[in-house]
Amino acid sequence: MTVFILVAGAFTGPYVWRDTAARLAADGAEVRTVALTGLGGEPGGPGGAVDLETHIADVLAVIDAVAAGPDREIVLVGHAYGIHPVYGAADRRAGAIARIVHLDAAPVQDGTPALAAVPDQGLREEVVERAAARGEGGSGGELPPPARDGWARWGSTAGLSGAALDGLTALAAPQPLDTLLQPLRLTGAVAAVPVTGVLCTGNGPGVELLQIMVDVGDPALRALADARVAFLELPTGHWPMLSCPTELAQALSEAASGGGRLLTPPGPAHRPAHLRPFLLDVPGRPRERTGNIDLYLPEGPGPHPAVVFVHGGPVPAGARPTPRDWPTLAGYARLLAGRGVVGVTLDHRLHAVTDYERAAADVADAVERVRADPRVDADRIALWFFSGGGPMMADWLSEPPRWLRCVAANYPILAPLPSWGLTGSRFHPVRAVPDAGDLPVVLVRAGREIPEIAATVEEFVAEAARCAADVEIVDVPEGRHGFETLDRTDAARDAVHRAAGAVLARLRG
Numbered sequence: 001m002t003v004f005i006l007v008a009g010a011f012t013g014p015y016v017w018r019d020t021a022a023r024l025a026a027d028g029a030e031v032r033t034v035a036l037t038g039l040g041g042e043p044g045g046p047g048g049a050v051d052l053e054t055h056i057a058d059v060l061a062v063i064d065a066v067a068a069g070p071d072r073e074i075v076l077v078g079h080a081y082g083i084h085p086v087y088g089a090a091d092r093r094a095g096a097i098a099r100i101v102h103l104d105a106a107p108v109q110d111g112t113p114a115l116a117a118v119p120d121q122g123l124r125e126e127v128v129e130r131a132a133a134r135g136e137g138g139s140g141g142e143l144p145p146p147a148r149d150g151w152a153r154w155g156s157t158a159g160l161s162g163a164a165l166d167g168l169t170a171l172a173a174p175q176p177l178d179t180l181l182q183p184l185r186l187t188g189a190v191a192a193v194p195v196t197g198v199l200c201t202g203n204g205p206g207v208e209l210l211q212i213m214v215d216v217g218d219p220a221l222r223a224l225a226d227a228r229v230a231f232l233e234l235p236t237g238h239w240p241m242l243s244c245p246t247e248l249a250q251a252l253s254e255a256a257s258g259g260g261r262l263l264t265p266p267g268p269a270h271r272p273a274h275l276r277p278f279l280l281d282v283p284g285r286p287r288e289r290t291g292n293i294d295l296y297l298p299e300g301p302g303p304h305p306a307v308v309f310v311h312g313g314p315v316p317a318g319a320r321p322t323p324r325d326w327p328t329l330a331g332y333a334r335l336l337a338g339r340g341v342v343g344v345t346l347d348h349r350l351h352a353v354t355d356y357e358r359a360a361a362d363v364a365d366a367v368e369r370v371r372a373d374p375r376v377d378a379d380r381i382a383l384w385f386f387s388g389g390g391p392m393m394a395d396w397l398s399e400p401p402r403w404l405r406c407v408a409a410n411y412p413i414l415a416p417l418p419s420w421g422l423t424g425s426r427f428h429p430v431r432a433v434p435d436a437g438d439l440p441v442v443l444v445r446a447g448r449e450i451p452e453i454a455a456t457v458e459e460f461v462a463e464a465a466r467c468a469a470d471v472e473i474v475d476v477p478e479g480r481h482g483f484e485t486l487d488r489t490d491a492a493r494d495a496v497h498r499a500a501g502a503v504l505a506r507l508r509g
Helices: 014-026 052-065 080-092 121-132 148-153 162-171 177-181 207-215 245-256 327-337 353-371 387-398 429-435 451-466 490-508
Strands: 002-007 030-033 073-079 097-103 195-200 229-234 287-290 293-296 304-310 342-346 376-386 404-410 441-448 471-480
Touching: 002 014, 002 052, 002 080, 002 245, 014 030, 014 245, 052 073, 052 080, 052 177, 073 080, 073 245, 080 097, 080 177, 097 245, 121 177, 148 162, 195 245, 207 229, 229 245, 293 327, 293 353, 304 327, 304 353, 304 490, 327 342, 327 376, 327 490, 342 353, 353 376, 353 387, 376 387, 376 490, 387 404, 387 429, 404 490, 429 451, 441 451, 441 490, 451 471, 471 490
Parallel strands: 002 030, 002 073, 073 097, 097 195, 195 229, 304 342, 304 376, 376 404, 404 441, 441 471
Antiparallel strands: 287 293, 293 342
């Protein structure tokens, strides 16, 4: 028999598991829900102090209460914050745990507090300020639960009915500050326990996007490309136990049986998609490298129009080759240089989703340096964004300068994913497009796009239609994210030529 031990996230308690637990039990599993102290359990220890160790002890008590036996396998499930006490307890009872399930929960690390996984920077700052207000060496204190319209700062509420959101708000409890601030301490024993991640794609990346992040060398995700780590997806927001409890129960059962998809580790047997050859055989062009930019120069003295290609990400700082040498970006730059345009590739500092501001500054600086080059026509510039570089397009849509003749975007992310904690930031092209005026936009849309990215593209297209923005769509019906190195088809080649032609027409018009 499988014994599921379910640990809820911040502000919530055992009540959130009611429907999922009932379904698991109906399928023959034993289910235990953990009442974390202060969040559905006892009010706290001496003086009411509750920290992460308190919650680890709560989980340990439930593990120890499960009758041991060769036919009983314990599966620990942690939702969001709940994964931290789950790991603390599993590290001390590693031999008793058959599997850990991350339910829309980030990876954990020894010595790192749960606060580091909170996506919203403003929320992190609020916790730190409340902790500072306690005075030197102080403990205790609480973070009030979100109001009804504040849950989205903690994760996407996609799929939640109004009644479910009302219930979540009514039953929420304050979160003890020290549960978020106390570092998790692990001996390493938990590393032997198999892991399954249940990814809620309405909130953050799914398996395909995770694979891309592993491929570009994200060191924090490298450990996920392990044969003991599997992944399942649910197309819903951050609270699947409330939005789709039956589907969640099915996913947990599949996880318990070892099901799920594996990520492919980087290595000689796996050539990442972004490092495969460009789909067009483009003649070489002279290249000049200055600082973080490369210029691919056309024939003739100029001045020539220029297109600045903005790579996606995040890309770890140590990744090699750097993005300006990736085949797709260099391929487009050579293609346009052969048609009389200066093609510009650059490296910007988007190393994490918290880096959009400095990456955007790098792009703006590169554009000004390109415009200052005497071989460039400073009044005929286009910007072309790719993938995770898409959010930076918002700056140019909201205040387009007169010399910007066009922006283009290939398979872009056009609204921050909820788990990034950037929902209220300026890097939101869907919100910026009504201010674009008559600035032309060329959007290259992959028909087999990653679902969580496709949702942002469709939101952008709908908003552009509503405000009558000048958007030309180049569809690649069977194209995948990064189709220029993945889909060596005539349709994909035609899409590259059509997109390049659309941008050139705007530059020369």
